[in-house]
Amino acid sequence: MGFSRFVEVGRVVLITYGPSAGKLATVIDIVDQNKCLVDGPEEITGISRQVISYSRIQLTDLKVNIQRNARAKTLKAAWKEADTMAKWEGSCWAKKLAAKSKRASLSDFDRFKVMLAKKQKSKIIAQKIKELKN
Secondary structure, three states: OOOOOOOOOOEEEEEOOOOOOOOEEEEEEEOOOOEEEEEOOHHHHOOOOEEEEHHHEEEEEEEOOOOOOOOHHHHHHHHHHHOHHHHHHOOHHHHHHHHHHHHHOOOHHHHHHHHHHHHHHHHHHHHHHHHHHO
C-alpha cells in the first residue's frame, strides 16, 4: 500500500504550528522541496496567502480542483463547490481535534462532573454485566 497524500496543488492542509495553528489552508504552488505557497481562502478559513514550511503543515485527504497559482476568488468557488469545510467537519480528525480543545477548556468543576459521570456509567455497565451472567 503506497502513499495517498501527496503535496500537490489543491491539497488541503492543516497548519500545526505558529499563529495559524489548527486552521485549514490549500496548497496553491510548490516553492521548493521545503516550502509551499498556501492560501485559505481567507474569507472561509482565515489564512492569507503565504509561504509555509512543510514541517508546519499536515496533509489531509481532502483536495480541491484548482489550477496552479489560482486567484482567491477561484479558490473560494472551488471550496464551495467541493463543500470542503463540511467534509472536514465530518471527518474523524476534525472531531478528535474539537474534542481535544473542548477537554482543554474545561474548568476544574467540569472535570469533576465528568469524573462522576464516568463512575456512574461504569457502575451501570457493571450491574448489567452482572445481570447477564446470572
